[in-house]
Amino acid sequence: xxxxxxxxxxxLYFIAFGISLLVFHPIQWFCFxxxxxxxxxxxxxxxxxxxxxxxxxxxTRFTWNNLHHIPKNRPLIIVSNHQSMYDISPIIWYMRQxxxxxxxxxxxxxxxxxxxxxxxxxGSILIDRKNPRQxxxxxxxxxxxxxxxxxxxxxxxxxxxxxxxTPKPFKTKGLELLFKKIPSALVVPITVNNSWKxxxxxxxxxxxxxxxxxxxxxxVELNSVEDQSKLIxxxxxxxxxxxxxxx
Numbered sequence: 001x002x003x004x005x006x007x008x009x010x011x012l013y014f015i016a017f018g019i020s021l022l023v024f025h026p027i028q029w030f031c032f033x034x035x036x037x038x039x040x041x042x043x044x045x046x047x048x049x050x051x052x053x054x055x056x057x058x059x060t061r062f063t064w065n066n067l068h069h070i071p072k073n074r075p076l077i078i079v080s081n082h083q084s085m086y087d088i089s090p091i092i093w094y095m096r097q098x099x100x101x102x103x104x105x106x107x108x109x110x111x112x113x114x115x116x117x118x119x120x121x122x123g124s125i126l127i128d129r130k131n132p133r134q135x136x137x138x139x140x141x142x143x144x145x146x147x148x149x150x151x152x153x154x155x156x157x158x159x160x161x162x163x164x165x166t167p168k169p170f171k172t173k174g175l176e177l178l179f180k181k182i183p184s185a186l187v188v189p190i191t192v193n194n195s196w197k198x199x200x201x202x203x204x205x206x207x208x209x210x211x212x213x214x215x216x217x218x219x220v221e222l223n224s225v226e227d228q229s230k231l232i233x234x235x236x237x238x239x240x241x242x243x244x245x246x247x
Contacts, residue, residue, distance in 0.1 A: 006205035016054040025113040048093040059209040066216035075185045082156035083195035098152035143181025167240040189217040191242035
């Protein structure tokens with residue numbers, strides 16, 4: 001019965017989702033080209049708010065659990081597990097005061113209204129995972145941008161999404177590069193739960209009635225850490241221990 005109800009709700013969601021992307025694409029273009037970065041960021045934040053409301057049509061709820069004070073106007077490295085594309089909008093929205101930027105695969109940089117435009121012009125980075133000669137200097141440049149402008153870099157060290165919520169081992173190279181180029185960063189670990197359930201039936205229909213939970217763990221001052229390899233292992237353990245695997 002649940003899956004049967006998911007079909008009409010998914011159609012309704014796709015319509016609302018598609019309209020949101022199409023409407024905000026020219027809005028982003030106008031804001032960026034006429035008024036610059038700050039106006040563009042406001043348009044992106046508004047888009048994320050609308051995308052979360054679209055997910056509400058599927059009965060999706062969001063809980064953001066953050067007991068820690070995260071100062072504004074300083075560089076952050078946000079490290080999170082990755083369960084689906086539905087991790088992204090909540091992180092952008094709830095962390096919007098920190099100017100969130102992403103390390104994304106280059107394929108997302110074209111063909112998706114609003115999303116591709118923001119990735120290309122909003123300060124995020126697009127890397128070719130199969131081409132280290134492109135990815136390495138791009139990551140270094142991205143780190144310099146975050147450090148200089150006091151933005152928040154989001155990285156999913158697993159590399160690919162977990163289809164059933166089971167965490168994958170961290171790939172450390174990207175984190176090591178960000179640590180090197182953003183030495184004054186505050187490292188913020190985040191655990192995502194239940195995002196994978198949005199795709200429990202595949203791409204159609206989507207999962208309905210899910211409660212997506214985001215837990216912000218205690219931030220770590222990067223410049224106070226002597227052993228960064230141990231820090232990465234500790235962050236991975238902190239994030240994965242808070243993952244709740246349930247059907």
